[in-house]
Amino acid sequence: MTAPCSPATTIIGLEVHVQLLTETKIFCGCLNRFNPEEPNVQTCPVCLGLPGALPVMNRRALELAIRAGLALSGTIAGTTKWDRKQYYYPDLPKAYQISQFDLPFCDGGWMDVDDADDGDETQASRIRLIRVHLEEDAGKNLHDETQRGRDSRIDLNRAGTPLLEIVSEPDLRSAAQSRRYLEEMRLLMVYLGVSDCNMQEGSLRCDANINLELVNDDGVAIRTPIVEIKNLNSFRGVEAALEYEIGRQRQEFAECGGVYADSEKQTRGWDADRGVTFAQRGKEDAADYRYFPDPDLVPVQIAAEWIEELRTGLCELPAARRQRLVDDLKLSRYDASVIIDQGRDLADYFEAVAQRCGDPKRAANWVTQDVLRELNDRGQAIGDFAIDADGLAAILARIASGDLTTRSAREVFTALLDDDPEGEQVTVEARIDEIISDRGLATIADSGALEPLIDAVIERNPQAAADFRGGKQAAIGKLIGEVMREAKGADPQSVRAALIERLSS
């Protein structure tokens, strides 16, 4: 077997499905809530597809969808409509899905994805979108997993959940980039508040289309048949499935020399346990969905004023905010990404701390290291963190003013975290003062307070003092260390300066 034929281009496009966070379903008044424990309780004649029942559009679902479309820089249509996508499956009670075919509510758009996270040199790739449309989710088939051939069951709680489908151009070039695209998409949707994107609960799912352009032995560029991998429901799954598929397609190419018996698009599933993709459906089953406009629903006019109102109401989007942290607050690209990628609440927290302590760089260091470490250790969200933005800002302000050393500040930070939340309620400022005073952490900045200590240390270490006076600069380190140990809260710069002054006198 000849080595397959580099260089290769990987061509990936993703179809991302995002469940929208509406109170009720898209075409009826049933609750839109993940509830696998009680199957079929969030149902009515409409989402059960009973004879005679009719859908009515939930305007709130369209509103969330438009917000998402605007945030993706898509063009919102003035008129959109609903179409029936027809196929038989037990989780689809009407035997058609109400979706959008030729007039989606949103055309085009794009999302920028950072290419690699190697600090400030990061470049971004613009991934173009083909379209974004809105549709209803299907129910869930629950198959008997015992292999005893028992009946399958169907839960229609999910049927009728509003679902956004975001279809990218085949602009993605690697499995890792595809993963980053999906992560950035999740971040954006959660930022906008249109979805919780909980992948365990299926509110963010993804299908991936992938093929390769390879060069055969005659130097001719050949594209492998497109494969659609269905129902990827974790970031790791997307990356792993695509990596696997790249290898599989290369191997297949090498074996057939780029001559395929069947060049039709193939549908494959992803077996996360075995780490392989597997063939699902051949072309003989290729579906003709027989789309046609749903006569039960009227075309939807989207007023330009409404679009503008929603555009104006958009929050600052993660990409713009990341850029602002770099441009205005002078953070490194890396720090800015770490903060923004944690979600809106942490970014808000950071910005509040940065503003109140007046030192964004210091705030970024503390938030990305100390705060994130504690959150991870405690499995907490920033909203539940014991030190609010005011508290952290107060600590950092004391470092900036020279009232606390960084080391002492960490001690205050830890002490605050260990405070009993039910304990005596005082302002965080007062509490910080209390900790500083209890533990004697106040910086000893004025040389008057240091003088006796310095004299004592010099007296105890005549050799070191003599060495320094003799021109051995390094000898002062031992003296500084000793003073520091005795004077809790002393600022090392001040100690060094005072020692030099004393020894030189």
Place this chain on the structure above:
Amino acid sequence: MATALESSATLLDQLTDGQTTSLRLTQDCLDRIAAHDTAIGAFLHVDSEPALAAAAAIDRRREAGEPLGLLAGLPVAVKDVLATRGQPTTCASRMLQGWVPPYDAHVVERLRRADAVLIGKTNMDEFAMGSTTENSAFGPTRTPWRLDCAAGGSSGGSAAAVAAGMAPLAVGSDTGGSIRQPASFCGVVGLKPTYGRVSRYGLVAFASSLDQVGPFSGDVRGAALLLEVLADHDPRDATCADEPVPAYRDQLERPLDALRVGICRDHFTEGLDKDVDEAVEAAIDVYRRLGAEIHDIQLPHARFAVACYYLVAPSEASSNLARYDGVHYGARSDDYDGLVDMYCRSRGEAFGAEVKRRIMLGTYALSAGYYDAFYLKAQKVRRLIQQDYQQAFTSVDVIASPVAPTPAIPLGSLVSDPLQMYLADTYTISANLAGLPGLSLPAGFSDDGRPIGLQLLAPPFQESRLLQAAAMHERETQWHLRRPPLAEDSS
């Protein structure tokens, strides 16, 4: 004694005066069903006990001086295509045999709130597909005037029930003439409202963009009364119009001044039965005598209506009926091998021939590569037909025509010739394609005593005008007072 052969207005008076009670009236309807329905086949389900209980309850409320709804204890028969909580709703199909909906159609809620007594569910062509009620899985409905002839369809059961005095009022649905044509075959008044005038919520869909629920009655006033109950803005139907509902009965006695009646000469050509031709011409003469102007109008695209309809309606039907797959409700084959086989066998066994024919036509018309040539083209033709009517209604107030090319046809005469059966819809389907209100009223009889209807069409939401024009003719002719020759009634 009051019987359901009386007009609804008379019965309401008698109920108010205490000359009769809802219980007696309901019992009389049940007695007439028991006496005649074996021969006629109007009902698929007679809801005797609940109906009597409902009637008695309404009587008690009347005695207690409580206010009652518009129908105040009148029995009403409902086509078996409307969902009724607690009563079977089969669409005359083995597919839904035994299915009892957990909810009421919007119009059924309206009927209950108006204090109608829901007496039972009427026979129809399976899923409303047909023109004779012979496509019912449970036997045909015969016109009470000639038991060897069809009641028409698809709402044949509702039309026959009113004609035979089994209920003073009935509800039907009309997708291509399914109210107006059986009204004509049975000698009663039937009205298909403007598309969007009446909620379709709970109307089991045949062709969603064409289906509309409407009233049957022995006279025009009863149709006006029932339409007042049915018409409503229902937010559960996105295609239901938010238009005020006039008090149709208030305008009824007022003749329309300087009425302009449009006639399309193409309607009176080959294929039209001689008796029908004469009856319709006579009806037009009635209007002329009453001072109306008769104008010739052009409907240049009308000749494409049948072709257009038989693409649009089956396409939508193929989609609407896909849900009957044996999974969630309805018939499931006893014997199958795997999921796809279960779908195929369940549908193959439980649907009748006409339903299958239309599902196949529609599936084909919507298939990749055929959609543009069939469904899309048909929708364009549909707009042209709509524009024809818009143009025509700039110069006339109503359009008069036959309802069907013939009076009631003998059972079995067309059932094996679907094309001829489809062509017989030529006068009625345009109103559905254009979304217009249309009404059929008694306009005479054939030589051998079969009733003949006159169709009137009006612009959208002009049901009031339609009813006024119909009342003018009814007052002059009194055709509506004739009764079918049922065995015991002649004694």
